[in-house]
Amino acid sequence: MKKAKVASTNDRNMTNTFTEHTWDMEKIVSYYNQSNIDPQFPLKSKGLSTPAAESLLAQHGPNMLPKPKEITNFELFVQQFANLLWALLLTADALSFISYLADTSQLINLWCAILIFVMIVFMCCVSFYQEREARLVVKSFENLLPDQCMVVRDGKEIFVDSKNLVVGDLLKVNGGTKVAADARLIVASGLKVETSSITGESEPIDYQIEAVPINVNLFEGHNIIFNGSLVIEGNGTAVVIRTATNTVIGQIAALTTGQKDNKSLLEKQMLRFVKFLVVLATTVALGAFVIGGFVHKWKHVIQLLCNGFLVCAIGMVPCGLPATVTSIITVVARRLASKQVYLKKLDICEAIGSCNIIASDKTGTLTKNVMTVTDVWYCNHMIPGLPKEEDLTDPMYRMLEIMGICNAAKFTDQKKKGPLKVKLAPSAGTKMKTAVKSMMCGNTDIDAESQIIDPLILDVSEKGALGSPSEVAMLRYADKLVDLAQLQRENGVVFEIPFNSRRKWHMLIIKENELPNGKAQYKLLIKGASEIVIKMCNDIYTEHGVTPLTDVETGYFEEAYNYYGSNGRRIIGFAETHFIGLSNIKFDLDIGNFPLTDLSFVGFASIMDPPKDETADAIKQCREAGIKVFMVTGDHQITATAIGREIGLVEDHPGGEKDWETICGEEVSRLSSADWDRLIQMKALIFARTTPEQKLLIVEECQKRKQIIAMTGDGVNDAPALKRANIGIAMGSGSEVAKDSADVILMNDNFASIVDAVREGRLMFDNLKKLLGYTQIHSYPEVFPIIVNFCFGMPVGITSLQILCIDLGTEIPPGVAMSKEPAESDIMKKPPRPRTKVLVSNTLLAYSYSYAGILQTLGCFLAYCCVFWNYNINIRDLWMSAIDGWQEGGTLFTSNGRTFSVAEQLYINRQACSAWHMGIVFGQFWHLFATRTRRQSIFTHGVFRNAHSNFALIIELVGILIFVYCPGINEFIGGAPIPWTCWLAVAIVGWLLILQGEVRKFFIRKYPHNKIVRLFKW
Known part of the structure; x- marks a missing residue:
């Protein structure tokens, strides 16, 4: 083969590198001489030899475009930091460090700054791992999608991997395939190609094989199919002229890479929620700072600002949210992958x-796509299964011929076995008789005197076949009775119009004989939707020859058609005709130089697809x-x-x-x-x-x-x-x-x-809602203590390190366990939600920041008060006491006649902080039961049904016990052991949380459309 031209990837004028669209067949045959193209009958071309193809592949490399740059693991990790939540926490981290510099005696601020930074890095690592796992799930499926194409090599049609295509390959294309390389057409039959990936034009274009003048643009010649374009209908054969980066799409690939994907609806909703949290946290922090400044008479301004912003930022930001959201999506993807x-x-x-x-x-989705010809019908004869001896009449043979020849399906295995006995009808054509006799050669038992065909002794192995299921069914049916290989060899197809969903028929023309005066005898075979095919006919085949298609015969057809159709059968009709035309005529559907009316109806096949x-x-x-x-x-x-x-x-x-x-x-x-x-x-x-x-x-x-x-x-x-x-x-x-x-x-x-x-889509939305409902409720009790301290001068209720222990420690396992929560029993018994329904609704915010949030805050405040009551301290006496007391170097505090030293105040305050800390964690322990369902009672759903939640609750409970009672750890985070009454107070409120959840869900189930009830439905 002569050396093919190579297009420069830097050459923007692609028409200068392609001239093949101007070549005629003679030049194509000469240039691609190793392709063994037959100029007279291109369909009989032999293609490259296997050694030649292997040599060209080794010489020019695989037919692969450079893949768009995939994000590296490092880049993916860095991306995790580009989150508004982390930006807010980094600001809080910087303020904590500034607070330490302002007063280096407060080591807790330094530790807090360090831990916040560690927490951000850790959570980014978790998010990176979850997103990486999700990407791997998608990639694993991409590897399952085949990427093959059909080529002609050594005179045989074979499938090869698209990456193994080489210049000179004869590429076969048909409706539904994606073109794997740039190729010049040498055969085109009703070919329509969509080239939007190249030209941007989404309307399918008719393609042809004729050369065009040199002044015609490459994209207007419509005889070169491009890599990445889609064959909409028809079929064709083309010689590959460019592969890999030398193709048109390979030259422009750089222009289309690196484009950012649009954000999904879920991503947009989560981003909107994050922005809301950032604005809310900043507003609350600044508000608390301003009010606290007036209350504290603007003493220690830097500490006020830093501590207030720090607690509000940490408390209102669900640190585990990005990781747990990704976890839920990944779990769904894995379940669907299975x-x-x-x-x-x-x-x-x-x-x-x-x-x-x-x-x-219907076909292949609702049905099995395993089609079988169950019956055939001709001239008011219903024939179940394979025909018997008396059924082998002329119309039956003609039907078998059309089934076998006018068929795009192909066998991949030519093994066949017998025995088989067949009587040849006197009216059967010579080629048909030859085909049947030839089939019986070799290992088939031939009985020349036999007058019967017995389906019970017909033994033909099921051969592998490629093609549409209905065509494969007809091919296998015909193959049991005739030698299709010989029949197809002896009937040279000169023109074909493939089936499409608009015409609903498949037609081909066979040249039967050459006649004097440059004429030829042709036979037209057609199959398709029976009610359409019969309208193209004026005659019908019977056992006695061709007769006019009368109303009586049409009535027989309609009766049979309705019978099989009402039993769920697909009905394929067959017709044919003979005509005389010029020997060198080029048939064209648009010109209409062949008959599509006055045909002779042969019969139909009934196909079952259970x-x-x-x-x-x-x-x-x-x-x-x-x-x-x-x-x-x-x-x-x-x-x-x-x-x-x-x-x-x-x-x-x-x-x-x-x-x-x-x-x-x-x-x-x-x-x-x-x-x-x-x-x-x-x-x-x-x-x-x-x-x-x-x-x-x-x-x-x-x-x-x-x-x-x-x-x-x-x-x-x-x-x-x-x-x-x-x-x-x-x-x-x-x-x-x-x-x-x-x-x-x-x-x-x-x-x-x-x-x-x-189901999984609904479950994912449900679990995301549950996750947000669970995690956001603790924002209120985490921020409330700073408001009480700043605005009302009461002793601090929780430290920033304790908040970190919640958000980074005890809160993560239940959040992750929420991704594994089983579906509620009614998940597939309720109407679909509107697409406009947002993930973070006003009702969900009301739940988190009003009644449920307030209820949990009440439990924390009661536990906080229990500490002071344990020392017989009147809560009213705490009002404004923290302005001068309850701190290092503070004043004495007196309540109910008892005076407390600074050391006693600091210890009691640490106990109060631990009580509030315990109130949040233990409250969330109970709250998890309330949020594991949105509509169904947790008691009917299964209290301990989710093993992951059970394990998470154990971790949560053990964690708070360590943070409250373990010496050293509790002191480090600003806490101390607490009395048992604190636990009792929180347990009571915890049960109230479950009760309010059960009552709320009862009314949601009972009165789902009530306007008041809908205010509590999230």
Whole structure:
């Protein structure tokens, strides 16, 4: 092969490096001589030899684009510090250090500064680990997605990894594939390609093989398919002319890398909440400082500012929030990974949880996608299974011929075994007889006198096959009766129009014989939707030859069609005709130089695709969850409705009332806005015989009515709707175009997995709500002591180190355990939440900062008071006493006739701080039971159901016992052992927390729509 041109990646004018679009076939054949291109019959080209391909691969390297720069672990770690929460805490950290410099005798301020910095680094490490784990979950699924393409080498069509493509390879493309390299077309049959990744034009373009003048732009020649473009329909063969960085997309790749991703809705909501916390903490801190300044007559201003800001910042910032939120998302991703659900972005699970319509493709999603030809019909003859001797008439042979030749499926294994006995019908064509006889050679027992074909002795091994399930079913059916390999060899296809969802038929033309005067005899074979194919026919094949297609024959067809369709069968019709044309004619669908009317109807095949075992139960769960399921299929409405009944999607009610409807695709565009309003209220809809445009319209009409729609699909025709839907869900076995357009990929192609994803999405939102409800409640009792101290001059209630022990120690395990909380029993029995419903609602803030927060603060204050009551100190006497007392170098304090020295005051104050510290932690111990459910009683949900929560509670309880009673540790953080009455006071309030939660949830369950009750629902 001559050395191919290499495009410079620095050359911005890409048309200067490509001239192949101006080459004719002769020059292509000459230039790529090792590709063994047949100029007369390109489909018979041999392609590169294996040694040549290996040599070129070693010479030029793999066909791989440089991957966009992935963030390194170090960069990911540094990113964790770019958080407003940490910025606020770093400010507090700096103020703590300044406070120490102002009074170096206060070592606690230095220790506090050090610990805050250590805490920030530690929490960033935890967040880094969780986010890294989440990214690995996504990456592990990406490795499961195959990246292969079909090429012709050594005269055989084989699959190779896209990275092993080389210049000169003959690349085969068809509808649904992504082009793996830049390639010049030499065969194109109804080829439409979408090149938005290159040109930005999303409308599919017709591609052809003819050379264009040299002044025509590369992108306007439409004979070179580019790496990364998507084949929408048709098929073709192209010789690879550029690979890797020499392709067009390789040259412009640098222009598209490094772009920032848009933030998800979940990220935006969390960022909004963090901003709220920063503003709130700063406002409270400055307010407390100003009031405290007046109360303390502006003594020790720096200490007032630093301590006030420090406590408010630490107390109001949930230090473990970033790590625990990431933990919840990662847990969900792992659970879905175990169920073979791949999320391209982890936060899409939150969107799935809010969807209220699932528009599902039928084949392979609701059904098993294991298709079998169960019956064939011709001229009022219903033939179940394989034909018997009397059924092997001329129409039957013609049907087998169309099944085998007009078929895009291919076998991957040619093994076959017998015995098989067949009688050849006298009317069968010579090639058909030859094919059947040839099949019987070798290991097949031939009985020339036999007059029967017995299905019981027909033994043909199930061979591997590639292609659409319905075509594979027909290929296998025909292969049991004829030698397809020989039949395909002896019937040279000169023109083909592949099946697409708009035409709903597949046609090819065979040149049968050359005739005098430059003419030739052609045979046209067509298969497709039976009701469409029969409309193209004027005649019908019978045992006695071709007869006119009368109303009587049409009536027989419709009766059989309705019978099989009502039993959920897919009906594929067959027709053919013979005609004479020029020997060198180039057939063209747009010109219409071949017949598509006055055909002869042969018969139809009935194909069964049974529903998946889990489908009916999954649909039932969707209904209970308030999710409507729409079936969107290309099947006839009779077949689609029958399947809908079989899977429980639609039901007939007594009295004839219907809460469902079947709509034919051609009706979709004619529906008025009022029609759509009515249809959306239905419990189920079946859309039959739909086109890509109609699927897209269905999605758009649902979205106009504020519906959150998840659209499933596996074919190229599903891609536009998958892109437009709120959640696009592609099948793992689907086309590359569909997977490229989707947000979620089901590796097991199972509709039930979508229901699992919805459950996990709802659970994630629930657990995030619970986490925020649990963590934010302690902000109030942590900040309240500084307000009491600054504004009312009472002894300090908690130290900054104790707050750090809470936020960095005892509070983390329960927060992480919340990510493992099982779903409440009603999670799939309540309607979907509106997508506009925010994560941090006003009702949640009211819960945290008003009634629940106040209740927990009351428990802390009671424990605080118990310490002073233990020394017979009147609480009223504490008012303004901390201005001059309760500190190093302070004054004596007297209450109820007893005077307390400075040392006694400091010890009692440390006990009071420990009591408040214990009040928060022990209060959260009880509060965890109240927040583990949002609607269901914790006693029916299971008090000890979550083993992670049980372990977290033990850690929390042991932790506070150490901080309160362990000598040295309690002194270091500013505490001292406390009396038992403190525990009793907090336990009582803890039970009140559980009680208020149970009462609140009871009314939420009993009166969910009551306006007053909704004020307490978060």
